[in-house]
Amino acid sequence: MDDHLIGVLSNIGIVSFVALSAYLLLLTGEISFGQQAFFAIGAYAAGIATALWGWPLALALAAGAVSGAAAAVLVGIPTLRLHGLYFSIATLAFAEMVRILFELFRYQVEIDGEPVGPDGAAGFRNIRYIFDHNIDAVQFLLLIYALLAVVLLGFVWLERSRTGVAFRMIGEDETLAGLQGVAVARHKVLAAGLAGALAGVGGGLYAHLTTYVEPRIFDVMLGVHSLAYGLIGGLGTALGPLLGVLIDIGLLESIRALAGYRMIIFGGIVAVLLIVRPRGLLDERAVHGIGVLWRRMRRQT
Amino acid sequence: MRRMAAALFAMAAIGMAGAAEAQVRARAELRCEPAGEVLLYDCTVALSDRRTNEPLAGLAVTVGADMPSMAGAHSVRPVTAAEGPVKGTYRFRLELEMHGDWALQINLSGATRDRVVELLRFEDGRVGEAPPSRR
Numbered sequence: 001m002d003d004h005l006i007g008v009l010s011n012i013g014i015v016s017f018v019a020l021s022a023y024l025l026l027l028t029g030e031i032s033f034g035q036q037a038f039f040a041i042g043a044y045a046a047g048i049a050t051a052l053w054g055w056p057l058a059l060a061l062a063a064g065a066v067s068g069a070a071a072a073v074l075v076g077i078p079t080l081r082l083h084g085l086y087f088s089i090a091t092l093a094f095a096e097m098v099r100i101l102f103e104l105f106r107y108q109v110e111i112d113g114e115p116v117g118p119d120g121a122a123g124f125r126n127i128r129y130i131f132d133h134n135i136d137a138v139q140f141l142l143l144i145y146a147l148l149a150v151v152l153l154g155f156v157w158l159e160r161s162r163t164g165v166a167f168r169m170i171g172e173d174e175t176l177a178g179l180q181g182v183a184v185a186r187h188k189v190l191a192a193g194l195a196g197a198l199a200g201v202g203g204g205l206y207a208h209l210t211t212y213v214e215p216r217i218f219d220v221m222l223g224v225h226s227l228a229y230g231l232i233g234g235l236g237t238a239l240g241p242l243l244g245v246l247i248d249i250g251l252l253e254s255i256r257a258l259a260g261y262r263m264i265i266f267g268g269i270v271a272v273l274l275i276v277r278p279r280g281l282l283d284e285r286a287v288h289g290i291g292v293l294w295r296r297m298r299r300q301t
Numbered sequence: 302m303r304r305m306a307a308a309l310f311a312m313a314a315i316g317m318a319g320a321a322e323a324q325v326r327a328r329a330e331l332r333c334e335p336a337g338e339v340l341l342y343d344c345t346v347a348l349s350d351r352r353t354n355e356p357l358a359g360l361a362v363t364v365g366a367d368m369p370s371m372a373g374a375h376s377v378r379p380v381t382a383a384e385g386p387v388k389g390t391y392r393f394r395l396e397l398e399m400h401g402d403w404a405l406q407i408n409l410s411g412a413t414r415d416r417v418v419e420l421l422r423f424e425d426g427r428v429g430e431a432p433p434s435r436r
Contacts, residue, residue, distance in 0.1 A: 003363060003365075003379050003408070004365070004376075007365065007376060011376065112326065112351070112352065113352075114351065123420075128324075128415075131324055131414055131415055131416065134414075210372075211416050211418060212404065212418040214369055216369040216402075217369050217372040219370060221370065222372065262375070263371075
């Protein structure tokens with residue numbers, strides 16, 4: 001397979017994690033501009049675990065997920081009372097705080113006579129696990145998509161579970177959900193934690209794919225895109241954010257004639273869709289329609 | 302569904318397994334200069350073994366680029382670098398989408414497999430070191 005294609009597919013897979021992370025919060029009605037912070041925390045935690053402590057990748061990714069989840073819960077609890085714009089601003093402020101903290105974060109260990117580890121604004125290089133363990137690009141791509149498939153199966157389960165219904169109820173009307181007996185605060189913190197874990201795994205994968213991270217990667221641009229993927233692709237199913245990622249990175253990235261204009265086109269698509277389809281291409285109505293069509297086709301065959 | 306999830310998880314875990322091997326760690330000294338056209342740059346990279354300082358010759362080298370401030374959003378299709386006259390040097394031409402700070406990913410394959418990331422600031426008519434991220 002072509003190196004560029006593998007790279008683009010890997011990017012699509014990894015960005016899907018942070019897109020799903022923002023989508024999970026959108027289900028509960030919260031718009032977060034700060035999921036990139038948990039992506040960053042996951043990237044640094046997993047990178048430190050393999051490059052400095054010699055942990056296996058599976059444990060390092062788990063560490064990334066746990067760190068992302070823990071940070072998200074820590075942010076989720078004090079922001080429970082915030083809604084709408086106030087919640088969005090709070091998450092954005094937290095993400096910027098995390099990014100600046102990583103600009104100041106230095107933790108290096110000498111390996112083979114050279115310092116390895118986060119070096120503030122200069123970034124964190126030599127996260128060489130895949131090279132030291134002879135994992136080639138295709139194998140890593142399969143790993144990304146295997147984990148993404150596990151996450152999607154988790155979403156299928158969630159959508160059918162009481163927790164998933166509670167998330168959507170809270171997203172529709174928090175007060176009404178509370179009156180119906182839904183533990184709003186507990187579910188919102190749970191959603192924040194799960195979303196943080198998802199972003200953390202994505203960050204861990206990203207750090208190991210590129211072998212290099214720096215605070216600039218985790219700025220507001222990544223957060224805005226993660227949110228936009230759900231809004232473009234649709235909020236009716238977890239496949240919605242993935243469709244958003246495919247449209248942006250898959251379609252726009254592959255049309256080289258659009259080079260340099262991609263962001264303008266992407267912004268235009270977001271603006272148009274927010275007007276004509278406020279809940280994205282695969283919104284609840286579209287998903288229901290597809291489901292009905294699918295069942296009818298199965299009955300006929 | 303649970304079985305499918307367990308199978309996928311096992312597949313992912315197997316994919317992550319593997320014994321660590323003492324690999325050659327590459328060092329890259331990268332120089333780029335404008336090639337006469339806007340956003341076109343000629344670059345030379347000198348590759349050596351970090352431990353022994355021996356030049357790394359005879360490798361397949363490709364170079365891709367990404368903007369750290371827009372990770373994954375402006376990936377430049379990797380170009381193949383041709384081996385230069387000096388042992389361990391490779392030359393390539395890079396066409397960027399815009400001026401700014403770029404992280405060049407130098408991918409080595411063949412006898413040695415490694416990736417070195419170098420940051421450079423590409424401007425109109427000049428190339429310099431990319432300063433660390435701003436607050």
